[in-house]
Amino acid sequence: MSTISDIRYHIKSIHQTRQITSAMHLISAARMQKAIRRIEQNRAYFYRALDTMKYIRGHTGPTNHPYLTRREPGNKMAYIVIAGDRGLAGSYNHDLLALAQQAMQDQNVTHIFTVGDIATAHFERAGQTVNARFENMLADLSINTARAIVALIMQLYDAQEIDELHVIYMKFVNAALQKPKDFKLLPIELADFGEERTEVQELGEMLCDPSPERVFDALVPQFMIGFIYGALVHAYASENCARMNAMDSATRSADKLLKKLTFQYHSVRQLNITNELSEITGAANLFGEKGDFDA
Amino acid sequence: MEKPFALTVLTPEREFYSGTAESLTVESIDGELCILAGHIPMVAALAVGELKIKQGGKLLRAFHSEGFLEVHADATTVLLQACEWPEEIDLNRAKEAMERAEHRLEQQRNTQAVTRSKIALSRALMRIKVKTTSVN
Numbered sequence: 001m002s003t004i005s006d007i008r009y010h011i012k013s014i015h016q017t018r019q020i021t022s023a024m025h026l027i028s029a030a031r032m033q034k035a036i037r038r039i040e041q042n043r044a045y046f047y048r049a050l051d052t053m054k055y056i057r058g059h060t061g062p063t064n065h066p067y068l069t070r071r072e073p074g075n076k077m078a079y080i081v082i083a084g085d086r087g088l089a090g091s092y093n094h095d096l097l098a099l100a101q102q103a104m105q106d107q108n109v110t111h112i113f114t115v116g117d118i119a120t121a122h123f124e125r126a127g128q129t130v131n132a133r134f135e136n137m138l139a140d141l142s143i144n145t146a147r148a149i150v151a152l153i154m155q156l157y158d159a160q161e162i163d164e165l166h167v168i169y170m171k172f173v174n175a176a177l178q179k180p181k182d183f184k185l186l187p188i189e190l191a192d193f194g195e196e197r198t199e200v201q202e203l204g205e206m207l208c209d210p211s212p213e214r215v216f217d218a219l220v221p222q223f224m225i226g227f228i229y230g231a232l233v234h235a236y237a238s239e240n241c242a243r244m245n246a247m248d249s250a251t252r253s254a255d256k257l258l259k260k261l262t263f264q265y266h267s268v269r270q271l272n273i274t275n276e277l278s279e280i281t282g283a284a285n286l287f288g289e290k291g292d293f294d295a
Numbered sequence: 296m297e298k299p300f301a302l303t304v305l306t307p308e309r310e311f312y313s314g315t316a317e318s319l320t321v322e323s324i325d326g327e328l329c330i331l332a333g334h335i336p337m338v339a340a341l342a343v344g345e346l347k348i349k350q351g352g353k354l355l356r357a358f359h360s361e362g363f364l365e366v367h368a369d370a371t372t373v374l375l376q377a378c379e380w381p382e383e384i385d386l387n388r389a390k391e392a393m394e395r396a397e398h399r400l401e402q403q404r405n406t407q408a409v410t411r412s413k414i415a416l417s418r419a420l421m422r423i424k425v426k427t428t429s430v431n
Binding site for chain 1: 305308339363365411
């Protein structure tokens with residue numbers, strides 16, 4: 001049986017851990033809320049760009065835009081994998097990397113870009129080359145990060161070093177559901193986007209300034225930046241949601257353990273008192289029998 | 296007074312402006328563009344430049360980077376990668392960005408890289424211009 005000081009020590013350490021997990025729970029919840037606002041904000045931007053691109057495509061007929069034209073199959077595939085910078089987020093990183101692994105199987109992968117320490121570490125451990133890494137920027141995300149990623153991939157795509165680009169990220173559906181996604185961004189297939197949208201804005205006749213082609217060209221990077229930024233905020237919201245749930249259940253386990261230990265502590269304490277009392281009364285009785293001790 | 300129209304300016308990060316305006320001036324990829332109430336439906340691609348909104352007789356100025364503009368009968372929407380009021384612009388950061396871009400331009404030979412550095416430079420210069428010439 002553990003001694004009373006052992007139990008006291010154990011309770012103290014569990015209590016400290018509980019304080020950490022409950023603080024992390026609150027922080028993750030706040031970060032998730034912030035990311036959700038960003039998802040909504042970005043959605044308006046992204047869908048406007050999408051609608052306009054669809055409109056121009058619909059009105060100027062088929063054009064052989066390099067970003068819309070499929071290159072020959074068996075081509076050079078590139079992947080952007082967005083995971084977290086830290087662990088302690090339940091199965092978030094694991095689920096995402098499992099999907100990445102599965103998607104890359106049997107593919108001619110030429111480039112891997114990672115966002116988040118965990119993703120980089122995963123590919124490096126597996127002996128794969130990571131061509132570019134973006135770390136520690138999810139918490140304080142700015143559009144510049146999305147812009148840098150897009151500049152990099154467009155450069156490679158223009159130089160024909162990559163033919164197809166996939167983005168693997170955790171889509172934040174709602175607080176109870178996040179889905180790992182493998183999304184083909186390049187070449188762009190406009191019909192693939194906006195599947196979950198309920199209301200589609202109908203655009204009437206519009207003038208394109210200076211010309212439909214040039215507006216379209218200018219929209220392509222905008223659209224991609226919007227998409228990448230969206231994927232990053234979705235990933236960040238999902239990561240914090242997963243961490244929030246993990247920390248919540250850790251806090252609850254700690255509470256359960258504390259209750260058990262407190263119970264144990266009291267029973268040991270009680271037992272010690274009983275033992276002491278019986279020792280005292282035993283000793284007293286001994287003196288009493290001898291008759292020279294007036295109890 | 297000119298007739299006002301509904302105007303929204305959005306970036307992926309926030310709603311920059313929402314309200315009415317009597318006129319809107321932005322920099323399109325072909326030059327300055329001014330929108331008044333009753334403009335025909337239009338979509339235009341925007342470069343880096345200065346955003347000017349005339350509202351209630353006052354002129355509001357801001358920095359804007361690349362984006363696009365949509366004019367509809369009932370509403371005008373400007374979508375931009377970045378948009379900042381003069382008081383939000385960090386002058387030191389813009390100056391640093393300018394130096395970095397100039398430095399890169401001296402070294403780069405690749406056309407695409409040069410184009411990107413030029414855009415970065417124009418962003419920095421425009422931020423400095425909007426910040427230093429603002430009176431509001």
